Amino acid sequence: MTILYAADPAESEAWIGSLRALDPKLDFATWPDWGDPDKVDFIIVGGRSPGDLSIFKNARAIQSTWAGVNHLLKSKFPPGVPIARMVDQGLSANMVEYLVYWVLDALRQGRELRAAQREGKWIDLPLRWARDFPVGILGLGTLGVATAEKLVGLGFPVSGWSRTAKTVAGVRAFHGAGQLGDFLAPLKLMICLLPLTNDTEGILDAKLFAGLTDGAILVNAGRGGHTNDADLLAALDSGKLAYALLDVFREEPLPPDHVFWRRKDIVITPHVAAITRAGTGAEDILENYRRALAGKPLLNPVDPSRGY
Incomplete structure (x- = not known):
């Protein structure tokens, strides 16, 4: 054998x-x-x-x-x-660390602070509370639930969306296509942790982005196939999305000449969220x-x- x-x-x-x-x-x-x-x-x-x-x-x-x-x-x-x-368990811990890091960075406006440092500017940003920063998670599997529980513990209002009904303590849960719009509407930051299936291929598209509040932030740590690349760029150009943080891509490694590398409103990590x-x-x-x-x-x- x-x-x-x-x-x-x-x-x-x-x-x-x-x-x-x-x-x-x-x-x-x-x-x-x-x-x-x-x-x-x-x-x-x-x-x-x-x-x-x-x-x-x-x-x-x-x-x-x-x-x-x-x-x-x-x-x-x-x-x-x-x-x-x-x-x-090691993979779950890694993913939670990665996502909590970027949610806190968004809350405390790390992107703006780093840009100000590069320009030599001393800026005064208003302090924001976690309780006023709604976070949503597409996908309430093992990784989604572990992340949601940690964010709830840090004081964030957390919503989750899944294909079928789920119950997670402290999380406002939505399910099915009919509840997707209600899930999206209040979010300031949305995390994608869905499995890649025929139903979720290209789910991060213009229709979904339109349901978000203007200036929302996207974090995709699911699969590159979830993202409609052209629709993502259009949402960034229009200001519908403030910026996107991508750990997964349709082609990996991401080619050096890919447009994503040249975008100031896209943060790239090389599929390292959880291994x-x-x-x-x-x-x-x-x-x-x-x-x-x-x-x-x-x-x-x-x-x-x-x-x-």
Whole structure:
């Protein structure tokens, strides 16, 4: 029995090392040197789909090291094979840190203060209270809920929107297309943490931006495919959005000649908001490997029909 790690060599080395530390008896192969495909009984996939997985007909399960699996669902894989995504406490903590940092930066007008420093200006900005700065989160999954709870604890009015109804203490929850407008209307800052599905592809578009208050701030830490790039630029040019902070892009790495790099109203971070580390996620992968061999349900299963 062999575990196939289908990712780039640097990534696979770290994960395989962490898994072997937990169980030295594990046998691994790496893409594309998998040997006999019939001996592969478990497949681990990183942040990019390596290709056709359907040849591994004896695979009991496929495990993503990422929380998002849209890249994986575009691959071919054996019919009926269960898929699991990564829900890692380290990843959740990283995402919460990242988003809380940028929400506080927006509240305390860090962008304006940095611009004033570059120009050698001493400016007097009015102090704003968190209680007067409504924040909304598109997507109330594991990461969205963890972020919402932290922001509520800091005194922000927090709203959340999801496809289906959710209940989160201290959060004003909206769901479904019919409630999206009410969710958007009061926000001064909106965070996107949605999974990328057919329904959410390009959701950050002109229609959605029109529902926001003028001068709102956008933070996209979900997926690059959520953003309609042309509509985003138009919203920035019109002042509908004050600025956008983007950690994810349709093409990664973002090409050096991309217009986003030259915009003063776009802050770019290179997909670093939250990264699953081998040391914190290996135990869950090993547990899922053992569950797969025993025919038991996986931790954090994916529903391909929903896309997450």
